[in-house]
Amino acid sequence: MLKLENVTRRFGGYAAVNNVTITVPKGQMVGVIGRSGAGKSTLLRMLNRLIDPSSGSVRFDQTEITELRGAALRNWQRDCAMIFQQFNLVPRLNVLTNVLLGRLNYRSTLLNLTGSFSKEERAMAISALERLGIAQTALQSAGTLSGGQQQRVAIARALMQQPKMILADEPIASLDPLNAKVVMDSLHNINQEEGITVITNLHTLDTARHYCERVIGMAAGEVVFDGPAENLTSEAVRMIYGAAAEELSEDITSTSIKDKASTPSVGSLQHAV
Numbered sequence: 001m002l003k004l005e006n007v008t009r010r011f012g013g014y015a016a017v018n019n020v021t022i023t024v025p026k027g028q029m030v031g032v033i034g035r036s037g038a039g040k041s042t043l044l045r046m047l048n049r050l051i052d053p054s055s056g057s058v059r060f061d062q063t064e065i066t067e068l069r070g071a072a073l074r075n076w077q078r079d080c081a082m083i084f085q086q087f088n089l090v091p092r093l094n095v096l097t098n099v100l101l102g103r104l105n106y107r108s109t110l111l112n113l114t115g116s117f118s119k120e121e122r123a124m125a126i127s128a129l130e131r132l133g134i135a136q137t138a139l140q141s142a143g144t145l146s147g148g149q150q151q152r153v154a155i156a157r158a159l160m161q162q163p164k165m166i167l168a169d170e171p172i173a174s175l176d177p178l179n180a181k182v183v184m185d186s187l188h189n190i191n192q193e194e195g196i197t198v199i200t201n202l203h204t205l206d207t208a209r210h211y212c213e214r215v216i217g218m219a220a221g222e223v224v225f226d227g228p229a230e231n232l233t234s235e236a237v238r239m240i241y242g243a244a245a246e247e248l249s250e251d252i253t254s255t256s257i258k259d260k261a262s263t264p265s266v267g268s269l270q271h272a273v
């Protein structure tokens with residue numbers, strides 16, 4: 001169970017995340033939506049301590065995450081694997097090696113320096129790649145893969161960390177609709193089959209609605225909606241995306257997993273809710 005209480009992060013005088021209190025039970029799939037600048041990335045980054053909160057508490061089970069230092073902090077960062085919009089692979093290294101890099105936090109510095117991975121680790125990496133349907137790319141340089149394949153490599157690398165949570169920051173924002181669907185399906189399967197909590201920032205409402213049992217809407221650093229997608233009223237959508245939501249339809253649907261032609265406009269989304 002992850003518990004945030006009154007979490008705030010300021011940059012200068014501006015509260016990028018403002019007094020957020022939420023509880024995420026183990027195994028939930030949560031979509032965080034909101035306009036660019038709403039504070040989604042800052043919130044996610046505070047969970048694994050890429051950024052420290054200015055104030056507030058982040059607790060996971062009995063552990064106060066904001067106080068972790070040294071090895072305990074590294075263990076926590078291993079427990080919550082991050083997926084980024086830009087994949088963050090090492091393009092010149094082959095896919096298998098990129099996936100094995102997910103094991104680094106499990107190993108001693110000395111073992112890491114020798115650069116050798118065990119047979120078991122290699123088998124684990126291959127099975128992660130098989131699970132994501134890209135085992136045939138194992139020996140290719142990661143940089144030669146399509147965006148959708150690269151994001152699946154990043155998910156395989158995350159699985160190698162044997163995480164308790166997967167934090168994904170707009171994982172499909174750089175992908176075409178077909179690849180976006182494959183990547184979201186993969187995250188959803190992992191959530192369902194392994195019971196790993198997934199918290200993912202998403203630009204688009206319809207993706208969150210389709211995959212996430214719980215949607216958190218942010219605006220100007222605050223949580224303005226929290227609940228199942230079916231509770232999103234047109235008023236809630238306006239709170240999240242602003243009064244001019246109608247004019248933002250391209251923004252909201254641009255990374256839709258659906259075919260462009262069949263993507264409903266914000267207007268019809270609002271009528272559908």
Ligand SMILES: Nc1ncnc2c1ncn2[C@@H]1O[C@H](COP(=O)(O)OP(=O)(O)O)[C@@H](O)[C@H]1O
Nearest residue numbers: 011015016034035036037038039040041042043
């Ligand atoms: N390192 C930083 N320094 C200063 N301001 C930042 C920094 N990171 C984010 N911000 C500001 O915090 C706000 C929220 O940003 P962010 O969390 O990236 O939003 P989102 O991911 O929803 O687009 C924005 O106004 C952004 O400019």
Ligand SMILES: [Mg+2]
Nearest residue numbers: 040041042201
């Ligand atoms: Mg962001």
